[in-house]
Amino acid sequence: MDPEIHNPTKFFIRIEFKDKNADDIKREGWIAWERSRINRQDDPVEVLVGGTKDRLLDLIRFERAAQGLDPGNRQLLAQKAEFFSRLPTAPGANLSLTDVVQHPLAAELRLAPEEVLDVIAGAQRLKMAVRGWVAERHLKDTLARTAGITYCQPINKEGAADLHVRFEEGPLLTIECKNVLRETDSKGLPRLDFQRTRASKADPCSRYYSQDDFDVVAACLHAVTESWEFRYILPNYLPQHGKCEGKLASNLRVDHNWQSDPTAVFRAAANARNS
DNA sequence: CCCCATCGTTGCGCCTGCAT
């Protein structure tokens, strides 16, 4: 069965299939078929996979590779057993998974995954934009591995902070993730362009952040150090904006006030929230 | 009342031009 179609699983599931399917499984050892749904045309098509018991590990390998695939690609992959079979790959068949199963985005764009990467690499502005979300992804991975972090998910909403994080049993904290600029200042300190893309027409100060827009700011140093490392700070440690009352300055330096260990910063942020 | 076009706002940071 397709795990994604039955996620979440509220009850025990019973499925039925034809004797013919069972015969095919015994004979072939491994087959995939489309589940027939009489009078249920509106439901999504589900691709079932059957194998003999010695193929259990193949089934796990297959479901790993097939997670989230649409039914067509799921069936296509299921029929290419050489990609997850216990048997050695046939001589000469030097294919990779991506040759058979396109990432959904690559399929939508009608490009090979490598071609999508070429497009990104070839468009300066696009690459720049992607780097922002990649930094966010690395931050999520970094925090997820950090002791004490019990929850860590992207927020993915316009106008909101980037990441939701919970430290131990504390409140849900919002994290703003920003890449530093490529060029450091004259003292070698990384610079952080800390403002929104544009201000609203009515209020020029709306371009700047204020202290309570998020609980923690994370600066990604990759543009300077070429390593996906982060520095953390509480917004109330940041300098005030010179002109806009209650806003934070937009030209920041990642200096000694920024911590490389997130733990103390998150603990302080949680305390600030609770008080 | 529904459909739509339009406007305003936002996400990525980087870049230019002016002030010092």
Place this chain on the structure above:
DNA sequence: ATGCAGGCGCAACGATGGGG
């Protein structure tokens, strides 16, 4: 030479309001 303010390319989304 350096710092800072503010504009920029591209594209998506939500609110708004006019037309039928």
